[in-house]
Amino acid sequence: MIPPPGVIGVGLLAVMLVAATAALFARDLLVAAALFGVFSFAAATWFALVGAVDVAFTEACVGGALSTILFVSAAHRTRRWLD
Amino acid sequence: MTVYLFIVALFILGLGGMSLLPNLLRKLLAMNVMQVAVIVFFLAAAFKDGASVPILAESGPEGIAAEGYMNPLPHTLMLTAIVVSVSTTGLALGILIRIRRRFDTLNEVSLLRRLR
Amino acid sequence: MSPAPGKTRLRHGVPRILGALAFAALLGGLVAGIRDLPRLGDPASPAATHVSPRFIEAAARETGAANMVTAVLADYRGYDTLGETAVIFAAGLGCLIILALAAADRRETPPPGLTHRFGSPILDVSARVLTPWILMFALYVLIHGHVSPGGGFQGGVLFGSGLVVVRLVRGRRGPAFGPGPRAALVLACAGVLAFLGIGFLAMAFGGEFLDYGTLPLGGDEAHVRELATLGVEAAVFAAVAGTVCVLFATISAGVRETEAARSAGSASPPGSDG
Numbered sequence: 001m002i003p004p005p006g007v008i009g010v011g012l013l014a015v016m017l018v019a020a021t022a023a024l025f026a027r028d029l030l031v032a033a034a035l036f037g038v039f040s041f042a043a044a045t046w047f048a049l050v051g052a053v054d055v056a057f058t059e060a061c062v063g064g065a066l067s068t069i070l071f072v073s074a075a076h077r078t079r080r081w082l083d
Numbered sequence: 084m085t086v087y088l089f090i091v092a093l094f095i096l097g098l099g100g101m102s103l104l105p106n107l108l109r110k111l112l113a114m115n116v117m118q119v120a121v122i123v124f125f126l127a128a129a130f131k132d133g134a135s136v137p138i139l140a141e142s143g144p145e146g147i148a149a150e151g152y153m154n155p156l157p158h159t160l161m162l163t164a165i166v167v168s169v170s171t172t173g174l175a176l177g178i179l180i181r182i183r184r185r186f187d188t189l190n191e192v193s194l195l196r197r198l199r
Numbered sequence: 200m201s202p203a204p205g206k207t208r209l210r211h212g213v214p215r216i217l218g219a220l221a222f223a224a225l226l227g228g229l230v231a232g233i234r235d236l237p238r239l240g241d242p243a244s245p246a247a248t249h250v251s252p253r254f255i256e257a258a259a260r261e262t263g264a265a266n267m268v269t270a271v272l273a274d275y276r277g278y279d280t281l282g283e284t285a286v287i288f289a290a291g292l293g294c295l296i297i298l299a300l301a302a303a304d305r306r307e308t309p310p311p312g313l314t315h316r317f318g319s320p321i322l323d324v325s326a327r328v329l330t331p332w333i334l335m336f337a338l339y340v341l342i343h344g345h346v347s348p349g350g351g352f353q354g355g356v357l358f359g360s361g362l363v364v365v366r367l368v369r370g371r372r373g374p375a376f377g378p379g380p381r382a383a384l385v386l387a388c389a390g391v392l393a394f395l396g397i398g399f400l401a402m403a404f405g406g407e408f409l410d411y412g413t414l415p416l417g418g419d420e421a422h423v424r425e426l427a428t429l430g431v432e433a434a435v436f437a438a439v440a441g442t443v444c445v446l447f448a449t450i451s452a453g454v455r456e457t458e459a460a461r462s463a464g465s466a467s468p469p470g471s472d473g
Contacts (some may be wrong), residue, residue: 029108061360069447073367095222166287
């Protein structure tokens with residue numbers, strides 16, 4: 001049995017909201033990519049918390065690792081600046 | 084209820100960022116945020132009190148109570164949605180890099196001015 | 200927010216204000232709609248009472264997979280998964296077109312300042328140690344998807360990431376590791392075709408499209424479905440792993456040109472590439 005997400009769940013959702021806001025308004029794409037990684041890992045933890053283990057696994061692989069790699073590579077190719 | 088408030092906030096942040104931010108890369112990030120908001124919503128719908136993860140625990144397949152397991156259907160849908168989202172994000176990044184090299188900017192307003 | 204504020208704003212302020220107002224209205228509507236949603240974790244909510252009990256109660260008996268997500272993914276909703284796999288392959292195909300365009304466009308020069316320092320010993324050794332384990336874990340995740348979290352999608356992403364890690368650490372120098380973009384896309388295409396092939400094979404043996412129960416694999420129906428599910432997951436694995444390789448190759452496509460330019464233009468002083 002999985003207990004309701006409770007306070008930890010709300011905390012993780014708050015981390016997601018703050019990280020997403022900061023990522024959208026960051027000046028440097030590298031910073032934005034790192035914050036997006038934080039956002040994705042918090043999301044993956046929340047998914048695990050509500051018992052969606054498969055989705056949490058996928059989000060940790062995809063959002064935390066692969067998307068961040070892609071954004072960092074793109075940061076290299078676009079001279080990092082989000083003008 | 085707090086979960087739904089956070090979902091609405093994330094969704095509005097993503098959708099609003101997608102429409103109102105001028106930079107195409109920021110729009111892409113905002114699209115990803117919006118996708119995660121939808122995923123959170125589906126998984127919140129899949130959660131059941133007193134249920135466990137949707138992997139069969141006991142060895143015998145007889146007498147499986149649906150109340151004992153989370154709803155596997157939203158999990159399946161969101162799992163595929165995540166992988167599709169990374170594919171589309173990668174394709175979009177490839178296109179954005181091409182735009183950046185051709186026009187030397189990713190700002191929507193500057194791009195529209197160049198295209199006019 | 201921007202190095203040149205004057206250039207980044209919309210020329211007329213009115214559309215942006217209207218947009219913000221529209222989003223405020225949408226926000227209000229969504230918050231008002233929360234009242235009608237079921238409580239989080241309500242066992243009597245519509246989502247928990249309509250289709251899913253059938254899946255939960257019958258998945259292990261009918262498909263032989265203890266992981267219900269795998270059963271729903273590959274068997275009950277195989278059509279859906281086929282479409283998603285095709286979308287992933289289409290994204291890889293689009294990336295290959297971008298690569299071909301970039302290769303054909305010879306006027307473009309790589310942006311200045313794009314220099315790499317590959318070959319740090321720490322990164323090199325880490326990649327050498329980690330990569331075999333990542334690739335093996337990806338295969339484990341694929342094969343073990345019936346009884347634990349995992350399956351074709353996660354395994355494919357892990358396998359592709361394992362190949363990408365080597366590219367990321369070693370760059371284009373040294374021996375090529377893993378498939379190039381074309382070979383990777385052929386792999387992805389083979390995955391989609393294998394998925395379709397399993398579906399049509401089920402039709403050829405008297406069943407319906409993607410209804411694996413009639414395949415002549417021996418054993419009872421649940422066992423047959425279990426094997427067919429594994430085949431479908433392997434097809435998804437190939438499609439996802441190939442596409443991940445293509446995606447990364449597209450996004451890092453300019454690196455080779457820069458290295459070629461650097462090796463050609465040896466007039467630049469040593470150390471200027473750091």
